[in-house]
Amino acid sequence: MILKGGTPLVHISTLRDKYLSSGLFTQMVQTTLMSGILFTMALLMQIVLGLNAMQTGFLFLPFSIPLLISSLTASRLAFRIAPKIIIQGGLILAIIGLMLLIGTLDIDIVGIELSTGLVVIGIVLGLIASQIMNLVLSKVVPERTSETAALMITSQNLGMSLGTALLGSILIAGLLVSSTNLVEESTVIPEDLKPDLIMALEENVRFISNTELENILKDAPPEITAEILRINEIAQINGMKLSLFAAIVIGVLGLIISFFLPKNKLVFEELK
Numbered sequence: 038m039i040l041k042g043g044t045p046l047v048h049i050s051t052l053r054d055k056y057l058s059s060g061l062f063t064q065m066v067q068t069t070l071m072s073g074i075l076f077t078m079a080l081l082m083q084i085v086l087g088l089n090a091m092q093t094g095f096l097f098l099p100f101s102i103p104l105l106i107s108s109l110t111a112s113r114l115a116f117r118i119a120p121k122i123i124i125q126g127g128l129i130l131a132i133i134g135l136m137l138l139i140g141t142l143d144i145d146i147v148g149i150e151l152s153t154g155l156v157v158i159g160i161v162l163g164l165i166a167s168q169i170m171n172l173v174l175s176k177v178v179p180e181r182t183s184e185t186a187a188l189m190i191t192s193q194n195l196g197m198s199l200g201t202a203l204l205g206s207i208l209i210a211g212l213l214v215s216s217t218n219l220v221e222e223s224t225v226i227p228e229d230l231k232p233d234l235i236m237a238l239e240e241n242v243r244f245i246s247n248t249e250l251e252n253i254l255k256d257a258p259p260e261i262t263a264e265i266l267r268i269n270e271i272a273q274i275n276g277m278k279l280s281l282f283a284a285i286v287i288g289v290l291g292l293i294i295s296f297f298l299p300k301n302k303l304v305f306e307e308l309k
Contacts, residue, residue: 057185059297060173061192063124066291067165068196070131070284073204074100074138074158077280078151080208084246085144085273099152100159107163112171120168121298127164128292134158135285139278144270176299204280211279213242215272225264234265244273 075097082093114123134157141154170189177185216238220231247266254262 054176055297056176056299057173057188059294060169061188062294063128063165063291063298064169064173064189065192065196065199066128066287066294067162067169068193069200069203069287070135070158070291071162072197072200073280073284073287074135074155074200076201076205077208077277078155080244080273081142081151081277084244085270085277087246087248096151097155100155103156103159104163104166107160108167109163111164111167114164119300120172121295121300123168124165124172124298125292125295127161128288128295130161131158131165132285132288132292134161135281135288139281139285142274142278142281144274172299175301204283207283208276208280209242209244211276212244212272213238215275216242216268219268219272223264223268225260227261230261244276245269 078097078100079093082088082096083090088096111123134154137157138151138154141151170186173189174182174185217235220226220234220238223231226234247269250266250269251262254265257265
């Protein structure tokens with residue numbers, strides 16, 4: 038049953054506002070990047086590098102501390118610079134930070150190499166988070182503020198879900214493709230075993246540590262075990278790089294959409 042004449046939860050006309058639509062998408066990009074990077078890096082640290090939860094949390098400090106500091110202090114930049122410029126600069130630097138991560142990502146990566154990209158990404162995501170909601174709400178009439186804020190929170194939650202689901206799926210797809218290609222190219226694995234191994238990968242591909250894989254292959258010949266472990270390491274890194282490359286594409290889309298954000302500065306000067 039449809040009730041007519043009631044107050045809608047969200048006015049459809051609100052979504053036709055280009056400033057709101059671009060703001061929703063930009064915020065979704067920011068949270069997608071954040072959750073996707075956290076998910077990917079957690080897999081790298083715990084599965085590939087074999088770190089425990091405490092060590093993983095410690096290595097995330099170069100991401101979380103700059104994010105917190107920049108989100109708290111960047112609001113002062115809006116006194117001098119239009120938030121749109123800050124957001125666009127943040128997206129550009131986020132893309133650069135992702136490139137740094139891809140360039141340094143390797144099975145032998147150490148904390149300092151990993152921290153460089155995480156610091157850059159943490160700072161810029163904090164810059165974006167500190168500006169986007171206030172900028173969008175500044176263009177909304179007072180009676181639509183509540184529903185606009187609710188839409189912004191919804192886009193934020195959607196981005197968090199998409200980051201894990203979308204980039205996680207791309208990571209697994211990259212893992213499968215890379216593993217399959219490496220098995221086919223291997224000169225160590227016997228040709229008669231390759232079809233069964235590839236079929237097993239296609240049916241049950243998953244991110245697995247070398248320690249767990251060694252337990253599964255405990256009855257296999259040592260040379261085949263070593264080769265499969267090598268393939269697993271390389272495929273995991275390739276899958277992560279593909280996932281981070283997808284994050285770069287998302288960041289570029291966000292940068293393009295950000296050109297539709299309002300150009301005005303927030304009216305702080307009037308409050309002096």
